[in-house]
Amino acid sequence: MKLNAQQLERVANLFRAFAEPTRLAIVQELKADEMSVSDIVGCLSTSQANVSKQLKLLHDAGLVSRRKQGTQVLYRIADPMVFELCRIACDKLNRDAVRPAKLKF
């Protein structure tokens, strides 16, 4: 069974969400815990505006969920497939590495 153009586009959009280091960094921070936007900003070296923007993109892709708590918004990974994809990607990079230095998400 082959996917048509529209379905391929949807798959591509999903992967595109993972195709940027900043978004991966956000995902990595969220791996352990739910976090507020400002907490995430504190962990990364980019602006609050950019973190919000990338979180929106991740949310639109269905990869993170949010809930409000007072003035804060707490984000978390919405789907375990996120971890699965990251693990598979790291496994491949570890396999391909000439000098192994075990990546683990």
Next chain:
Amino acid sequence: MKLNAQQLERVANLFRAFAEPTRLAIVQELKADEMSVSDIVGCLSTSQANVSKQLKLLHDAGLVSRRKQGTQVLYRIADPMVFELCRIACDKLNRDAVRPAKLKF
């Protein structure tokens, strides 16, 4: 264990290879069999130059391998993780779909 900036970049690059419909279409054609460039071109609606370009990108990412046979170059999927990633992505899209229409790569 957290990935550093360079490692995140490498993971992002890997996902980026999957983040374009044309490349996914190529991967999809290669799912069953090894194929020549012109065979692939015949299945898709884009130019030979573009197929070569995208194949090079997939090859650089370690996702496809090539071997020459006469004047032809035959490409195949180099790593089963390709299928695994595609399956996980399709599974998610199927789960998220309001009206299920089972995607399967």
Next chain:
DNA sequence: TCACCATATAGCCAGATAGTTATCCTTGCA
């Protein structure tokens, strides 16, 4: 009501890249 904090959004710019056309390189064969 006001000041303040957390988050989201708007508008802009620079860099990246998918796709095109044209051209080059390589191989096999007459």
Next chain:
DNA sequence: TGCAAGGATAACTATCTGGCTATATGGTGA
């Protein structure tokens, strides 16, 4: 040797988007 076919590459363009600054929105406490 020459030519034709299969692939790769170059150069260019249009589009997309990550990141920035500035601003808007919304909740909280005094």
